[in-house]
Amino acid sequence: MEINYKFLIDTFYIVLAAVPTTLKLTIIPLLAAAPFALAIALIRLQKGKSLWKMPVSAYVTFVRGTPIVLQILMIYSLLPSLLNALTKAWSFDINVFDWDPIFYAYIVFTLNIIALLSEVLRSAFGSVEKGQLEAAECAGLTKVQAYIHILLPQAMVVAMPNICNLTVNLIKGTSLAFLMTVKDMTAVAKVSASYGYNYIEAYLDVFVGYIIICSIAQVLFHFAEAHMGRYRLSKQK
Secondary structure (H helix, E strand, C coil): CCCCHHHHHHHHHHHHHCHHHHHHHHHHHHHHHHHHHHHHHHHHHCCCCCCCHHHHHHHHHHHHHCCHHHHHHHHHHHHHHHHHHHHHHCCCCCCHHHCCCHHHHHHHHHHHHHHHHHHHHHHHHHCCCCHHHHHHHHCCCCHHHHHHHHHHHHHHHHHHHHHHHHHHHHHHHHHHHHHHCCCCHHHHHHHHHHHHCCHHHHHHHHHHHHHHHHHHHHHHHHHHHHHHHHHHHHHHC
């Protein structure tokens, strides 16, 4: 096997040009999922019966129990047809099949991250001393204020390593966006390789690209953990 180094270098720049798409597929779903994940985590932490507890638990179980590839294929196959039927029923002059496929990728990854992040936050809240909520309410704070100002900062310190793992896994998972014809790093590399069957070189470029992005993400989270760790130490003093 002989490596085409010229193709390797040229394709690496093509892969780099697709990095913004990969970053958007990571950052936007994370930001969009955060409030919903927090709400689900708090619902599942409630004691006793709740109207929303069973549906959100079933949703989390479904997402965690199915491969993301299957979720992509189901949503990308069903959602456009469903939206098209709704737009026709409501007499909207919109062709959903002309939408940028990245829109559907945002939906898939957001729905996936909501479930996974909610479990991270739920376990993090569970590690915080329960008596602090009662003490805060006795001090005159509402339950919402107690969660925002007292419990959430402490839970985030505990959750940060798992959020880092979740983010890194999401970055790697965005490589499946090519199934929705999204031109991410993997997709542009595969297209470039198809002309001369230089798949080894293309996959090496993608490999290096993901290593770089995931390493930068882990370094950023390391600094965030260190900063929040100092906050926790200062609060203990």
